[in-house]
Amino acid sequence: MTTDDAPAIEVHGLTKRFGDRIAVNDVTFDVKRGEVFAFLGPNGSGKSTTIRMLCGILAPTEGTGRVLGYDIRTEQEYIKQNIGYMSQRFSLYEDLSVRENLEFYAGIYAVPRASLAARVTELIAMAGLQGREDQLTAHLSGGWKQRLALGCAIVHRPPLLFLDEPTAGVDPVSRREFWTMIHELAANGVTVFATTHYLDEAEHAARVAMIHGGVLTALATPADFKAHYLHGKLFAIRSADTLRTLAMLQQRTDLSDVSLYGDAIHVLMQTGDREDLESALRAAGITGATVEVIAPSLEDVFISLMKRP
Amino acid sequence: MSLARLWAIMRKELIQVRRDRITLALVVGVPVMELLMFGYALNAVTDHIATVVFDESSTASSRAFAQSFHNTDYFTIVRWTPSREDAMRAIDAGEAKVALIIPANFGDQVLGGRPATAQLIVDGSDPSVAQTAMFSGGLISQVQSGAVTVEALNRLGQSSNSRGGIDLRPVVLYNPRMLSVKFMVPALIGLVLQMQGVLLTALAVVRERERGTLEQLIVSPVKSGELMLGKILPNIVLCLFSTVMTLVIARVLFNVPVVGSTVELLLLTLPFLFGTLGIGLAISVVARNQAQALQMTMFTLLPSILLSGFLYAREGMPLIFQWISLAIPMTYYLQILRGVILKGVGIEVLWPQTLALTVFAVVVMGVSVTRFRKTIE
Numbered sequence: 097m098t099t100d101d102a103p104a105i106e107v108h109g110l111t112k113r114f115g116d117r118i119a120v121n122d123v124t125f126d127v128k129r130g131e132v133f134a135f136l137g138p139n140g141s142g143k144s145t146t147i148r149m150l151c152g153i154l155a156p157t158e159g160t161g162r163v164l165g166y167d168i169r170t171e172q173e174y175i176k177q178n179i180g181y182m183s184q185r186f187s188l189y190e191d192l193s194v195r196e197n198l199e200f201y202a203g204i205y206a207v208p209r210a211s212l213a214a215r216v217t218e219l220i221a222m223a224g225l226q227g228r229e230d231q232l233t234a235h236l237s238g239g240w241k242q243r244l245a246l247g248c249a250i251v252h253r254p255p256l257l258f259l260d261e262p263t264a265g266v267d268p269v270s271r272r273e274f275w276t277m278i279h280e281l282a283a284n285g286v287t288v289f290a291t292t293h294y295l296d297e298a299e300h301a302a303r304v305a306m307i308h309g310g311v312l313t314a315l316a317t318p319a320d321f322k323a324h325y326l327h328g329k330l331f332a333i334r335s336a337d338t339l340r341t342l343a344m345l346q347q348r349t350d351l352s353d354v355s356l357y358g359d360a361i362h363v364l365m366q367t368g369d370r371e372d373l374e375s376a377l378r379a380a381g382i383t384g385a386t387v388e389v390i391a392p393s394l395e396d397v398f399i400s401l402m403k404r405p
Numbered sequence: 406m407s408l409a410r411l412w413a414i415m416r417k418e419l420i421q422v423r424r425d426r427i428t429l430a431l432v433v434g435v436p437v438m439e440l441l442m443f444g445y446a447l448n449a450v451t452d453h454i455a456t457v458v459f460d461e462s463s464t465a466s467s468r469a470f471a472q473s474f475h476n477t478d479y480f481t482i483v484r485w486t487p488s489r490e491d492a493m494r495a496i497d498a499g500e501a502k503v504a505l506i507i508p509a510n511f512g513d514q515v516l517g518g519r520p521a522t523a524q525l526i527v528d529g530s531d532p533s534v535a536q537t538a539m540f541s542g543g544l545i546s547q548v549q550s551g552a553v554t555v556e557a558l559n560r561l562g563q564s565s566n567s568r569g570g571i572d573l574r575p576v577v578l579y580n581p582r583m584l585s586v587k588f589m590v591p592a593l594i595g596l597v598l599q600m601q602g603v604l605l606t607a608l609a610v611v612r613e614r615e616r617g618t619l620e621q622l623i624v625s626p627v628k629s630g631e632l633m634l635g636k637i638l639p640n641i642v643l644c645l646f647s648t649v650m651t652l653v654i655a656r657v658l659f660n661v662p663v664v665g666s667t668v669e670l671l672l673l674t675l676p677f678l679f680g681t682l683g684i685g686l687a688i689s690v691v692a693r694n695q696a697q698a699l700q701m702t703m704f705t706l707l708p709s710i711l712l713s714g715f716l717y718a719r720e721g722m723p724l725i726f727q728w729i730s731l732a733i734p735m736t737y738y739l740q741i742l743r744g745v746i747l748k749g750v751g752i753e754v755l756w757p758q759t760l761a762l763t764v765f766a767v768v769v770m771g772v773s774v775t776r777f778r779k780t781i782e
Contacts, residue, residue, distance in 0.1 A: 151624045173626065181624040185617035191424045192417065203413025204625050232424075258624075 102165040104129050104256050104287035105150060110159035112145050119145040121310040122159070127289060127303075129255075132282045134301030135291040136398065142310040143291040147260055150289070152176055164256055177205070180249035184261035186241050188248065190234035194225050197233055197248055205252035219247035222277065239270025246277060250286075257281065259290040263297060275300045295395040304394070306401055313401055321397045328352065328366040330392045331373060334359060335385035344380045353400055362390070364400060410627055414635025418609060422643065431604065432643050436597045436651045443589045444659050454538055456480045457501040459492040464512025470523065471505055473549050479541040492526070502528045503538045590655040591742035592715045594648055595735055598674070599681050599709055600702065602644050606685025607698040609636045610777075615694055629778040637682050644678055645671060652746075664749030673745065673755065676762035677738040683769035690776045709735035737761045 105127040112120040120142040127133045137143050148154040150163055152172030161168040166175045188197050198216045207215060220229055223243035225236075233241065242263065250257060259278075263271045278300070282288055290301065298304045298318065305315045314325060335341045342361055345354045353364035365373070370387050377385045422428050458471045474480040483501055486492045492504040506524040514521035525542045529535040613619040622632060648671065655661040663670060684705055692698040710716065712726055713735035719727055730736045737758035744750045744758075752759060 153623055176624060176626045179624070181621065183617065183620060185620070187616070187618045187621035189417065189421065189618060190616070191421050196417070196420060200413055200417045201625075203416070204410055204622070204627055206407065206409050206626075 102162070103127060104131070105133075105161070105163050105289060107150070107161035107168075108159055110146065110149060110161055111157050112142075112149060112154065113157045118310050120149070120156075123307070123310075123312045124159075125305055125312060125315055127287060129287055130282060130285050131303065132278065132288045132301045133290070134298040134304045135289065135307060136293070136295070136298045136304050137291075137307035138293055138402075141307045143293075143307060144260060145310075146307070147258055147289070147291055150175075151179060151181060151258060177252075178254055178256065180252070180254035180257040182245050182249040182257070182259050182262055184264040186245040188233045188241060188245055191232060193230045193232055194220065194236070194244055195229040197244060198251060201248040202251045207252055215251060219251060223247045238266045239273070242266050242270060242274055243277065246274070250281070255285070256287045256289065259288065261291055261293070263292070263294065271297070295393070295398055299394055306398065308402055318394055321394060322392050325397045326364065326392050326400055328364050329369070330390050330396055331363045331365065331370065331387055332357070332360040332390045333363060333373065333377070333385060333387050334361075335377070335382055337382065341377070341382055341385065344377075344382065348376070353396070355399070362396065364396070406628065406631060407626075411631050411635050414627070414632060415639050418636055418639040422639065428605065428608070431601055432647055433650070435600065436593070436647050437654060439593050439597060440590065440651060440654050440658070443593055452478045452537070453481045454479060454503050454534055455483045455501040456503045456505060457484045457486050457492050457495045458482055458505045458507070459486045459489050460507045461489075461509040462507050462511035464515075466515045467507045467511045470511070470549055471507065473545055474505060474542070477541060477545060479537060496526065496528050502531070502534050503542075505542075587659075587661050587747060588743075590651075590659060590661045591746040592739055593655075594651050595677075595713075595738050595742055596706075596710065596715065597647055597651060598644050598678060598738075599735060600706060601647055602640065602678055602681030603685040603688065603705060604699065604702045605640045605643065606636060606682045607688040607692060607702060608695055609640070610686070610689035611692050611695050611698045614689075629774075633686065633774060633777060637686075640682060640685075641675075641678055644681075645674070648674060661746070663746050665745035665751055669751050670742070670745040673741050673752065673759055674738075676759060676766045677734055677741075680734045680762060680766035680769050683766060683773045686773035686777055687769065690773065690780050709733055712736070714739050734762055734765050 103126045105125075107126070108124050110120055110123045111118065123142075123146065135143050135146065145154065149156050149168060150161065152163070152166075152168050152175040155169060163175050164178050166172075166178075168175065189200065192200065195216060198219055199212070202212050202215065220226060223240065223246070225240060225244060228236070228240070233244065236244065246262075263274055266274070275297070278288055278290075290297075292298055301318065303315065303317050304321060306313045314321070316325065333341060333345070338356070338359060338361065342354065342356060345351060345361060345363060350368065351363050351365055353362070355362055363373070370389060373387045374385075377387070422432070456474060458474075460467050460471060471482065475482045480503065484495065486495060486504075489506060492501075492506060495501045496504055504526040506526065508522065508524075511521045511523060523546070525538070527535045527538045527542075610619070613622065649667075652663060652667065652670075656663075685702075688698055688701045688705075692701055708729075712719070712722070712730040713733050714730070715735065719730055719736070722730070740758050741755050741762075744755050
């Protein structure tokens with residue numbers, strides 16, 4: 097049974113096969129209570145399959161897992177009652193009003209009648225939907241729908257919240273407001289498990305797990321990722337003739353990652369330094385180019401990890 | 406099973422039905438429309454057949470004879486034509502379906518007490534019109550000739566007792582005027598229920614799948630039984646509402662009252678309803694979107710209309726189709742509907758049909774519920 101100091105999530109060797117295809121392959125990790133944990137990976141990498149196993153709606157082929165101390169194979173009913181779940185589709189009833197959606201999910205999660213009205217009011221305030229309580233959900237903008245969906249997902253005050261691609265298709269301002277709300281929840285002790293393929297979004301998390309082809313390739317804090325997971329140094333090169341420079345750099349075999357970011361070319365070099373690059377540019381007849389060392393973004397790390405065999 | 410969750414789902418379903426104009430139209434509009442369509446437009450007893458008359462005799466007796474056609478509800482004289490050719494043209498042009506041609510010697514023959522002949526030309530392109538015209542035209546002439554003969558014989562000072570022949574007087578039970586509306590109205594209740602029951606249930610689930618809310622419900626503590634009951638119970642209420650509404654319209658507009666017990670009719674409707682909702686649930690498991698669900702509903706509707714005795718008597722079908730019709734719930738439900746509404750009988754007579762429907766409901770519901778549970782969990 098559950099104990100409050102058990103990790104929010106702990107899985108060992110979690111594997112899911114669909115026929116011959118391995119969707120999730122021997123994944124092991126744990127999530128601490130109150131942590132914001134991001135599961136980062138491209139589409140089809142096994143993120144959703146993992147989340148469905150954790151929610152207790154898909155049985156793993158191999159491996160064990162506990163969510164809030166409950167076994168994901170045998171105690172799904174307890175898991176379902178104690179988690180919140182929000183998907184990228186927002187799963188709201190468009191023909192129901194804001195209040196009716198909240199009341200419906202409150203009924204589904206058996207929120208006591210006595211505290212229901214206060215809870216609904218509180219969530220409407222949290223989502224910034226005062227004055228729109230009786231508006232049909234269909235008429236809300238994407239950002240409002242997202243915040244209402246979050247409200248519906250936490251109507252029963254779950255200690256663990258699953259977010260499956262929560263900010264897909266929402267404008268940047270709403271995305272920022274959304275993550276502010278998530279951090280407030282985390283500050284109040286709610287554990288948050290979010291899948292995403294947005295790299296900037298993963299930076300909101302305390303720890304990031306990178307999953308690719310069903311395999312957990314790396315697990316660290318965003319700072320650790322940037323500090324240790326990049327093999328080599330990252331340079332930004334600017335020149336008058338960007339395309340010729342790009343072509344020249346792509347010829348070289350000692351550069352593992354050459355790609356265009358705006359007017360700059362980002363280059364990852366395993367060994368060697370700034371002077372090597374500058375002399376190489378001069379040798380190729382490219383003059384007036386600037387080379388500088390830059391701090392990697394999570395995206396640089398992610399691309400580098402994905403390319404590694 | 407949690408009553409709170411069940412109630413939350415039912416409440417949501419009812420709010421959605423109230424907001425959804427298409428569903429509302431299905432519940433309220435379709436029964437009314439179908440009743441009016443079948444009751445008035447598709448009335449299989451054709452009456453007020455457009456008729457032209459060419460009265461070459463132009464006597465009091467010939468005019469009275471023609472008028473007697475008009476006096477029945479079956480014929481309406483739209484024009485008196487000046488020639489036979491003109492009468493034929495009227496039929497060709499579609500102005501009239503029937504031409505009554507009365508020859509010049511008609512009046513003299515009648516006055517002389519001799520057999521008079523008249524000709525009825527009927528447009529056979531619509532068989533039901535032609536049949537009605539010939540049948541009722543024949544009847545009218547018989548009655549008229551009887552009256553005319555008696556009159557003539559009286560005039561000649563002879564007794565009318567000498568007239569022989571067989572006088573057959575058929576008695577029609579339950580629907581004495583043989584109005585098709587009486588035959589159709591009970592059947593329409595079946596049609597409305599079948600369409601509504603299947604479609605409402607199928608759509609209620611498929612819509613959630615389409616919008617992604619089903620995914621949300623699957624990760625919630627809702628159990629598949631709660632979800633199914635929460636969707637089925639409101640539909641049962643809606644379907645019973647439609648039934649009562651159809652009965653009221655049938656009584657007010659078409660003067661077709663329920664001879665038997667209305668409460669008993671509603672009770673006997675329940676097994677049919679559960680079977681129908683089970684079909685809807687089965688469709689919702691298979692259909693990926695609302696358009697597919699609609700198509701499948703229409704597919705189940707066709708055999709129910711064609712083979713169940715809805716339009717055509719099953720007795721006239723080839724044996725193989727009669728057997729197939731035994732697997733269609735509508736076949737039994739129609740017997741129940743017509744039994745209670747027209748004949749006033751109840752469960753004491755209709756128990757075999759009720760039993761058949763109950764078996765069907767249990768089987769279909771059982772299969773659907775298992776399949777539904779599998780897709781949900």
